[in-house]
Amino acid sequence: MSNLRKRTVANPDEGSAVSTLIESFKGLDAYAKPLDDFKVKTSSGASITLVSAFFIVLLLISEFVDWRSVKLQPHIDVDKARNEKMTINMNITFPHIPCFLLSLDVMDIAGEHQNDVSHNVYKVRLSPDGSVINKSKGVVGEHDGGNPAPKDPNYCGSCYGGIADNEKGCCNTCDDVRRAYEARGWTLSNPDAIEQCVNEHYSEKIKEQSIEGCNVHGHIEVNKVPGNVHFAPGRPLTQARMHVHDLSQYSVNENFNFGHIIHSLSFGEEIHYLKNPLDNTSKLVSHSHYTFQYFVKVVSTKFELKNGSKIATNQFSITENDMDTTAKAGMPQQGYLPGVFFNYDISPMLITYVEYQKPFAHFLTDVCAIVGGIFTVAGIVDSFVYKAEKSFKRKVELGKGS
Known part of the structure; x- marks a missing residue:
């Protein structure tokens, strides 16, 4: 009995069921293979x-x-921002007007005026061949061999009828006299009659710099409302509540003109995605009394990057108009000021660019x-x-x- 072993016999019905299931599963093959022989x-x-x-x-x-x-997908919305400031970045060369005669002014419909802007704006004096003379703000007397000898500490110069900007009523330098005149709405037409200007050799310095050019670069902050930024000759004055410029020194030289080269001009933060339409624009003329007007439509623009950061800037479109304002007698037409004017308007639209990757x-x-x-x-x-x-x-x- 101990030598007997139990043998397990496969159930024929069970093997048949598995084979049938496999064959049924093969029927789901959508990629039937032909025989190699065929x-x-x-x-x-x-x-x-x-x-x-x-x-x-x-x-x-x-x-x-x-x-x-990575692509940029644009979306257009209504710009709901309020009480914003806008930065204007510029780099402009004037080959035929010296820095001391060039004034940068800002005016807007909100009533804010910025006359002869100097904060964050630099004027670089250029020789007639375009090389840099110095890189500081280009005004009469800077880096020209020194200043006049110091005066008596108790010295109090006359303002010649102007309004001094100090309590003592003193004008100790030629520039003090000029500012005192501007406060009256007068022009400094005869510096040789002013003691301070004679001591500082003002007229000689003007003659030396009259053949120079000027490069203006930097940025200014303005209200984000319609307005204009303009470059004009002479110091700005206010007469009878009107914004005027002293053209006495500009009109004596026929070689002065406002031909210019715009190396770059942008509104807001500069973005490499955007190409500004006025970059590397050149306008050269031979007339002294020539006015250049650029009408700028500024559109608020925002970039939303994949890393989560957001950049607010502006794009702009441009139309332009150039005008020779010389009258028949060789004098400027009344009501026209030679210079370069950027009249900007603000669009109510906001364009948002969102970085997108498939x-x-x-x-x-x-x-x-x-x-x-x-x-x-x-x-x-x-x-x-x-x-x-x-x-x-x-x-x-x-x-x-x-």
């Missing part, structure tokens, strides 16, 4: 395969580059579409070529080929 490989099929593989690789590289690239799922979808589409089209072409070859060979065998 596969026919041709030279035309190999050529079509190589061509289709080339196009697949080419399109896959293009799709990969597109997936990795998701990886879209990249996979496009890859499948490229591979599947090319293989399908190549299969159709291969089938057509194969049938054409078979038909031609059959005709040749029957003696009908030519």
Whole structure:
């Protein structure tokens, strides 16, 4: 009894059920394979395969580059910002007007006036050939060999009828006298009659610098309301509540003119995505009394980057008008001031650019579409070529080929 062993016999019905299940599962195969004996490989099929593989690789590289690239998607909204300030960045060269004669003024519809702006704005004196003389603010007397000898500490110079800007009522320098005159709305037309100007050799310095040019660069802060920024000759004055300029020193030299080169001009933070329309613009003339007007439409712009940071700046469009204001007698037409004027208006629209990169799922979808589409089209072409070859060979065998 101990030598007897129990043998397990497989149930024939159980094996049959598994085989049936596997066969049923095979029926789901959408890619039925022909027998190797029935596969026919041709030279035309190999050529079509190589061509289709080339196009697949080419399109896959293009799709990969597109997936990795970051795009900017614009959206337009109403600008709801209030009480904002706007920065105007500039770099402009005036080859035929000296720095001491160049004034930068800002006016807006809110009533704010900034006359002869000097804060954050630098004037660089240029020689007639365009080389830099000095890089400090270019005014009469700076870096020209020293200042006049110091006076008695108790000295109190006359203001010659002007209004002094100090409690003592003293004007100890030529510039003090000039400011006192400006407070009265007068012009300093005869500096040789002013003791302080004679001591500082003011007239000689003006004559020395009269052949120079000037580069103005820097930035100014303005209210974000319509207004204008202009470069004009002479110091600005207020007479009868009107904004005027002292042209006495400008009109004596026919070589002065407001031909200019705008190296760069932007409103707000400078962004490498944006190209400003006035960059590297050149306007050169030979007339002294010539007015350049640029009408600027400023559009608020915001960039929302993928790293979460936001940058607020502005874009602008431009129209321009140039006018020769010389009258028949050689004098400027009344009411026209020679200079360069940037009249800016603010658009109520806000353009928001959002950085966008295609998701990886879209990249996979496009890859499948490229591979599947090319293989399908190549299969159709291969089938057509194969049938054409078979038909031609059959005709040749029957003696009908030519």
